[in-house]
Amino acid sequence: MIRGIIIDDEPNNITNLQRLLEKYCPEVIIVGSSSDPNNGIKLIKDSQPDLVFLDIHMPEKDGFQVLKDLDSYDFEVIFVTAFSQYGIQAIKFSAIDYLLKPIDIEELKKAVAKTSNRLKHKNQNLQLQNLLHHLKESNNNSDHRIAISSLKETRFVYVKNIVRCESENSYTLFFTDEGETIISTVPLYEYDEMLSIYGFIRCHQSHLVNKKYVRSLLKEDGYTLLLYNQNRIPVSRNKKDLVKKALV
Known part of the structure; x- marks a missing residue:
């Protein structure tokens, strides 16, 4: 469910939408909805919506000014207007x-x-950030x-x-020491910061490696990490110095 608000100076437009x-x-x-932009600002603050349908061209205060008056906002915005010239400004917001x-x-x-898609990813990011916070707060990470x-x-x-x-x-794709492969619906970059505190190395755009499983750094047509399970993981050229430093 997406909780939405409509702000438009024409009540008929609110009803139609x-x-x-x-x-x-x-x-x-x-x-909630409002045909008055100032009341709309109060409605946003009180309701904490996920999405605001916001008219741009309003006589007392335009939609851009509504957002400026809020200072910051964590909801999504869909601008609705009869005037096409506002497109670039909408992008800036x-x-x-x-x-x-x-x-x-x-x-x-x-x-x-x-x-809906953006809110889904935002929620996933928030969950990951909360998890990262709790992990950092704990001193003993062996059982994380x-x-x-x-x-x-x-x-x-277990990390x-x-x-x-x-x-x-x-x-x-997560590969465990028991030979299991787990597929996560979250992209790799979301795990990069989370796992870096446990000694994981981002050796390549597509690879994140737990350094305790690294046996050696090979130089063969570039650099490659040889793991104890004999897996070979490529090291990108711009990551080789970082990898060398992390393995020392």
């Missing part, structure tokens, strides 16, 4: 999308889908586990048992 969302984007629940009135249903559905989100389950794996991680498009 609500009807479109109810029919074509039921995952969006409108928790990191809007998820920019819809022209009258609203095209397919464009609305695409914008909501993008919002991380949560690996796969398509069907969340696996809890000390992870040999290496490998990027596979937007997924991450």
Whole structure:
């Protein structure tokens, strides 16, 4: 569910957008609306929405000024306007999308889908950050586990048992010392900082290696890490100095 707010100086536009969302984007629940931008700012602060549909051209205060008055905001924004010249400014405000009135249903559905995807990744990032915080707070890391989100389950794996991680498009493959491969739906870069405090080395754009499983650094057509299980992991040219330093 996406909690949404609509701010538009024309009440008819608010009603029309609500009807479109109810029919074509039921995952969006409108928790409030306002035809006055100042009331809209208060509504945003009180409701803490995931998404704000924001009209740009309003007589008292335009949509850009609404965002400026908030100082900072952690919700997604879809600008809605009858005037096409605001597109570049909308981009500068990191809007998820920019819809022209009258609203095209397919464009609305695409914008909501993008919002849903961004919120999903934002939640994953927050979970990882919270986990990282708790891991750093603990002094004894020998029994630390991380949560690996796969398509069907969340696996809890001891960090000390992870040999290496490998990027596979937007997924991450975890290889354990027991020969198991676990597929995570989170990309590799999300694990980079988390695992660096445990001695993992980002030796390549696609590889993260637990240095305790590294047997040697080979020089053969470039550099390669030889692991105790005989796996050979490439070292990118711009990472070789970092790898050498980490292994000393």
